[in-house]
Amino acid sequence: MSLNMSIWLVIFLHIYSVLASDSDPVQDFCIPRSEFSSIFVSCKNSSLVTVEDFVFSGIKSPGEFSKSGFSSIPVSVSVFPGLNTLGMSFVRADFEPGSINVPHYHPRATETAFVLEGKIYSGFVDSRNRVFAKVIEKGEVMVFPKGLIHFQMNIGDSRATILGSFNSQNPGLLKIPSAVFGSEIEEEVLIKAFGLNNKELAKLKKKFLPIS
Amino acid sequence: MSLNMSIWLVIFLHIYSVLASDSDPVQDFCIPRSEFSSIFVSCKNSSLVTVEDFVFSGIKSPGEFSKSGFSSIPVSVSVFPGLNTLGMSFVRADFEPGSINVPHYHPRATETAFVLEGKIYSGFVDSRNRVFAKVIEKGEVMVFPKGLIHFQMNIGDSRATILGSFNSQNPGLLKIPSAVFGSEIEEEVLIKAFGLNNKELAKLKKKFLPIS
Amino acid sequence: MSLNMSIWLVIFLHIYSVLASDSDPVQDFCIPRSEFSSIFVSCKNSSLVTVEDFVFSGIKSPGEFSKSGFSSIPVSVSVFPGLNTLGMSFVRADFEPGSINVPHYHPRATETAFVLEGKIYSGFVDSRNRVFAKVIEKGEVMVFPKGLIHFQMNIGDSRATILGSFNSQNPGLLKIPSAVFGSEIEEEVLIKAFGLNNKELAKLKKKFLPIS
Amino acid sequence: MSLNMSIWLVIFLHIYSVLASDSDPVQDFCIPRSEFSSIFVSCKNSSLVTVEDFVFSGIKSPGEFSKSGFSSIPVSVSVFPGLNTLGMSFVRADFEPGSINVPHYHPRATETAFVLEGKIYSGFVDSRNRVFAKVIEKGEVMVFPKGLIHFQMNIGDSRATILGSFNSQNPGLLKIPSAVFGSEIEEEVLIKAFGLNNKELAKLKKKFLPIS
Amino acid sequence: MSLNMSIWLVIFLHIYSVLASDSDPVQDFCIPRSEFSSIFVSCKNSSLVTVEDFVFSGIKSPGEFSKSGFSSIPVSVSVFPGLNTLGMSFVRADFEPGSINVPHYHPRATETAFVLEGKIYSGFVDSRNRVFAKVIEKGEVMVFPKGLIHFQMNIGDSRATILGSFNSQNPGLLKIPSAVFGSEIEEEVLIKAFGLNNKELAKLKKKFLPIS
Amino acid sequence: MSLNMSIWLVIFLHIYSVLASDSDPVQDFCIPRSEFSSIFVSCKNSSLVTVEDFVFSGIKSPGEFSKSGFSSIPVSVSVFPGLNTLGMSFVRADFEPGSINVPHYHPRATETAFVLEGKIYSGFVDSRNRVFAKVIEKGEVMVFPKGLIHFQMNIGDSRATILGSFNSQNPGLLKIPSAVFGSEIEEEVLIKAFGLNNKELAKLKKKFLPIS
Structure with missing residues (x-):
């Protein structure tokens, strides 16, 4: 491949950071071509698709903890391409005792949060500044309506873990403290x-x- | 309340089995009035809404097992009203060793299935009749694209459990064997x-x- | 064109099997470039578009019949590019006397079926396994709600024909017998x-x- | 029922002229309660629903012809309640030789028009004022993109008939001559x-x- | 009307605080019945609708200013019923010199802000905490993508005014300082x-x- | 760059006139790459995006007036790329005394029209051919429901100006007189x-x- 060719290739790949959108799919699925980045508009030839494209194994254990004792692994289409065009994604969050998930929101999704382990004080703020919060335990589920600010704190004595699910393949995340300050x-x-x-x-x- | 009044009330309640739809919400949330059935179009006055409306505690333990050793608790808006207009719902499924979740599909949602416990042979069929299946384990996630037939079997030695999440507040469920035969x-x-x-x-x- | 160039071209074309989705269009129309396969994300320059792009002539006669006496010609965006981004497609189905359209469903569309000729026993199954079926005749229309299993059988003495219309440009098709067995x-x-x-x-x- | 009761009933029915919208359904179907008018938001109890709710028999023959020799029977959710929430509707149009369907458009739907009988000159205008028109014959299909002005004229020697399908349960209709003049x-x-x-x-x- | 009747009426009205959603309309328009509150699902009989329902005159002058010199008049469907089901709304904001519109976001809409008068420092934060901000002047327009935090400050010597438009009939508003503190x-x-x-x-x- | 390369580039650019659609975004924003035309599916690398991409300065003054005294500057995604995927656009229209904006409609959007200056007779026609029209003045807003024909005339003694906002990034425009005649x-x-x-x-x- 000539030099020009390579340059062209770079340009080409660069382009494909692309728009997809959370409307109804028009195929069974669309696994993005792996050469390209983040969110894709072009699908792998379906004969090259395998079951591995639809299984994600990266949240069996917690991610790396911050100094404050919080860890999260967001799994959107950029790390789990099988989600492409299907309008869903998820996150694993782990909390050392006392640690928090700072007030944040997802501009493009509702979240259902299932407690895998521990006791979590969990809540959200609506657009009248009213707080809906309580302690939820292993096996309980709380829903955070689309776009509203929510937060969590491990109030138990041992590590707590949550599985959050979203109805967008790329929900976005804005953490209030760092977005503002x-x-x-x-x-x-x-x-x-x-x-x-x-x-x-x-x-x-x-x-x-x-x-x- | 007079007799006529009561009849009228019955008629009225009867009407409210109603349409809502999985498009974008236009309020922060809309907790249906509890007097009425299944899917709702009218919201509780927001001053009557409490945090309990947004927390679901009914899937801490398995549901009742069938003779074949399978149990599932679907949690759509009809049992967890806080989901109303938010476009999400979920299900807990438990499998005794060897038991199956028969081939089925959800006409109105994609599903992400997270393994809470055990080893599950899990797969789906696309519209070219190709099967994508493999054994997934605790902490792994498989995605079942919208409307495609899927199935699961506990191939481990102990009980297995899955948490499925959907991007519709009422995904629907058609089990192929009973729908057909x-x-x-x-x-x-x-x-x-x-x-x-x-x-x-x-x-x-x-x-x-x-x-x- | 050099060899490398050709390889590149192959890669490029390969990519374009692509996502489009049944949301609102943002142009009057988008005729896909004909070099590329199935579902497209790029539109022909509008000055190259002609009326032929918006007319389909391939369902004037039945398609090839199966041994069991059934024939169908599905017309989605892959054979009628004018449908691209417009959220509609259709199908012609022909039945020899006694022949059936096996139980099947379309994961991404509602269907309205208009009887062009003959007498057809026609029905669908809802998610409570209830069957809604009856004989429909020339000029009658039956609606099959999105994602539900439906079926048809010619119970007349002569050939029967149906025109089905869908509200997706690529509704998908899962035939229960072959998808399962x-x-x-x-x-x-x-x-x-x-x-x-x-x-x-x-x-x-x-x-x-x-x-x- | 008392007088007051009746007044109340009137008020109540009056309200139900209602919004529904062409987004994804959240039930298998929603047959509106027959007491109420046009477009509905409340569903009949599903045990009262029968197959008759899903079959429409009113377009076996042409409607009444205008003096100019044109007839059309639009079938939206107001006359075929089974379409409610399902995002589709249709129309039968009949043309005496030489008669026309005046330039018109549907503000909320794309249309696919299938020629049941005859030879029809048929076309549409895009937003650059370009006309795409040709004669289509029995068994051919033309697509009119969402919201664009289109028209038809029977240029054959005998009656012509078209079946139009829409991807909205209530596409709307604006006839240019009468809307303007x-x-x-x-x-x-x-x-x-x-x-x-x-x-x-x-x-x-x-x-x-x-x-x- | 009997006492019971009145109670019933109260209950009934109370119910109608209701869901509507920003999907495609299925009628030309749907003016809510004026007896009921905020967001409506039932339309006025169209013969009672007048042009006044489609015109809003309440933003000719600024609203009441806060002590800090800021004023805003949000115009969603609750004050301008003609917007119902049409997926749009707007806001007028006025700034005394030096005053600000605190960092806030709209969970359900993109905003285009047109400067009617003055010089406004205006910006937003994306989900990587990057700020896009600059001074915009009379006649310029800035777009704030859906759900992202944005803010404004009058940096001129005289009063400044902005007209914001939204693509939701009820975009919502969360002001970061008061929502958090x-x-x-x-x-x-x-x-x-x-x-x-x-x-x-x-x-x-x-x-x-x-x-x- | 070789000749072949250049040809290839031409082909490539040509392709990108592309589909995007007014569904929910799946990124914060997506600035199209500036090399390509009109509506885009591929986003600029976000590190190359600047605040200038989100500000439009081209409607500070009127556009060129027609002989009849009307001027309009439509601002859709093709001239203001920051709107891409965000589902909004706008227009500035100026009227010499007595001049009109001819009856027209936007097939893909509702419009809210804010009077910046002057007195405008303004109205629309619904699908029952009923006209809703009145004179609106500086600071008033009229809404034109999606897809309906509307028109304006300056009935004051001095120039009048309107800012129209749309809930589509590419609303389309069909002027009845020129589309028809x-x-x-x-x-x-x-x-x-x-x-x-x-x-x-x-x-x-x-x-x-x-x-x-």
């Missing part, structure tokens, strides 16, 4: 919005320094 | 479709006598 | 699901040997 | 839009006097 | 999520005391 | 549909000669 929103906006002074804001932001 | 499809159609004689069909149908 | 579902699953012994299953499967 | 659009708008003088407009409007 | 999220969750101590949290919360 | 619809169809004679039709058509 770890991003480059103009400081004056934050000072006015939260009633902070410069020093208080600086202290808050320090915790969420963007990764450089 | 346990329903009142004209016998001549079945005889011709499956290449059976009268006696063979009678024997097959005996197993799936409709509940009288 | 003509596929490679593990035999133990079928034995248990249908209450068969090995010999009975073998006999049933013989009729549906997968095409090799 | 038979409605009460301010005359100055029409004079300027079509470059007419007062007398020319008056003549045009006379043909489309609103029914009083 | 003005709601009853368990304090331990906030302390851990934002790295605050008790005193800092108390100070932050004081600004957002829920309205009692 | 400026297109190549068979003349006999128009003569019969509008009750014209040859001479009257010829006069009408002269005004709308297709651009050659």
Whole structure:
């Protein structure tokens, strides 16, 4: 393959980060071609598809824990291509005692959270700022309506684990603390919005320094 | 309340078996009024809604097992009203060793099946009659694309359990053996479709006598 | 064109088996480029589009009949590209006297079936295994709700013909007998699901040997 | 039933002219309660549903012909309740030789038109004002993309008939001549839009006097 | 009307706070009956509908300003019933010099914001915490993708005004500061999520005391 | 780059005129690669995306006026790529005194029209040919339901301006006069549909000669 050819290939691959959307599928399934990144619009020839494309084995154990004792493995179409065009994805979250999943939301999905292990204080805020929260235990399920802010905290003595399921192949995730204080929103906006002074804001932001 | 009133009430309740649909919600949530049946179009006044409306505790243990050793608890909006308008539901299925979940499909949803316990031979058939099947174990997930026939069998030595999640609040369920041989499809159609004689069909149908 | 170029072209074409989906169109129409296969994501330049792209002439006569006397010509976007992105397709089915359209379903569409000629016993099974069936005649229409199993049998003395319309550009088709007994579902699953012994299953499967 | 009761009943029925929408169904079907009008949101108790709810027999023969020799029977959910929530409907149109179906469009559906009998000049206009038209004959199908203006004329020597299918349970219909010249659009708008003088407009409007 | 009747009426009205959803309409329009609250599923008899139902005159002037100098008038289906089932709504926002629209998001809609007057620093945060922000002026338009956090600040010397349009009839609104610090999220969750101590949290919360 | 390469590139670019659809997005946003035309299915690498992609500055002033005194600048995804996959677009329309926006419709969107300046007689026709029209003024908003014919006329003494917003990224536009009389619809169809004679039709058509 010539040099030009290779350049062209790079361009081509680059393009395919693509749109797919959570509407009804029009095929049985569409396994993206593995050469290409994230979300795909082109399907593997179906004779090359195998059962492995429909099975995901990466959440048997917890992911890497943060210093605060929280771990999550989001499984959207970018890591489990079999989900492509099918409008679903999921996540495994593990909590050391006392650790939290910070207030966050998924802009493109409702979530049903099933407690695999432990006791979790779990809740969400609706658009009237009302909180619906309680402790849920192994085997219980809580639903977080589409786009609403929710949070969890392990209030038990041992590790807790949750399996969350979403009705989008790519639900998205916005963590409130880092989206607000770890991003480059103009400081004056934050000072006015939260009633902070410069020093208080600086202290808050320090915790969420963007990764450089 | 007068007699006429009561009759009217009956008529009224009767009406509310109603349409809702898996499109985007237009409220944060819509807890159906509890007086009415199955699927609802009218929401409880939001000040009457509590966190209990969003938590489901009925799948901590297996349901009742069939003689063949299979149990399932489908959790759609009719038993967990908090799901209303949110486009999700789920199911817990338990398998004694060797027992199966017969070939079936959900006409209105994709399913992601997470193995809570055990070893399950699990697969589906696509519209070219190709089977994608393999043994999946605790912590693994398999996706069954929308509307395709799938099946499971506990091939381990102990009880196995699966949590299935759906992207519809009412996915529906058609079990192939009973839909075909346990329903009142004209016998001549079945005889011709499956290449059976009268006696063979009678024997097959005996197993799936409709509940009288 | 160089050899490398050709290889590249092959790869490229191969990719385009692609996702489209039955949501609202965002153009007047999108005739797929004819070089590419089945379902397309890229539209012909509109100046190359002609009225021929919007007319289909392939169902004036029946298709080839099976030995059992049934013929069908499904017309989805892969043979009538004008349907692309428009969310509709159709099928012509012809029946010799006594012949059947085996129990089957379309995972992605509702069907309205119009009788062009003859008398057809026609019905479907709902998710409570209840059968809704009757004889319909020339000029009558029956609706088969999305994803439900349905079947037909010519009970008249002459050939019967049906025009089916779908609200998906690629509704899919699963024929129950061949999907279940003509596929490679593990035999133990079928034995248990249908209450068969090995010999009975073998006999049933013989009729549906997968095409090799 | 008391007088008050009756008033109440009237109010109640009045309400139910209702919204339903062409998204995915969440039940197998939803036959509207027959007491209520047009489009429904509440389903008959499924034990009261019979096969008659899913069969329509009203288009075996042409409807009443207009003076100009055209007849159409639109079959949406208001006359065939079985279509409710299923996202489909259809129409039978008959043409005496030389008669036309005036330029019109359906704001909420794509249409596939199958020629049951005769030779029909048939076409549509896209949003660049380009016309795609040709003569189609018995057994041919033309697709009219969602929302585009289309028209038909019987150019044969005998009666012609078309079966149109739609992917909405209530596609809507706007006939251009009567919507523009038979409605009460301010005359100055029409004079300027079509470059007419007062007398020319008056003549045009006379043909489309609103029914009083 | 008897007492019982009245009670019944109250119950009935109460029910109708209802689900509608942003899918395709199935009628030309559906003006909700005015007796009922917020979002409706039942349409006024179309003969009672007038042009006033489709015109909204309530955003000719700014709404009431907050102490901080911000005012907004959200116009969803609950105040402009003509929007019902049509999937759109809008908002007028006015800013005194230096005032802000705090970081917020709409869980169910994309927004296009048109500057009617003034100079506005305007931006949003994506799900990688990247900020896209700049000053926009009279006649410019910025798009805020569905569900992402956005904010605005009048950086000019005179009042600024924005017209925002949404592609949902009820987009929802979550203001980050009050949803997080003005709601009853368990304090331990906030302390851990934002790295605050008790005193800092108390100070932050004081600004957002829920309205009692 | 070799000759073959260039040809290939041309082919490739040509393909990308593509389908996208107004369903839910599955990413935060998807800025199309700028090399390609109109509507896109492939997204720019997100690190190349800047705030400029989300801001549109092209409607600060009116567009070019027609001889009749009307000007419009439609802003769909083809000129404002930031709208891609987000399901919205907009238009600026300016009217000299007495000038009109001819009866037209958008096949794929509802429109909310906000009066920026002036007094506009504004209305639409429903599918029963009923007109809903009135004069709206600066700061008022009128909604035109999806797919219905609407029109406007400046009845004030000075220039009038409207901002229209749509819930589709590519709503489409069919102007009735030019679609009907400026297109190549068979003349006999128009003569019969509008009750014209040859001479009257010829006069009408002269005004709308297709651009050659």
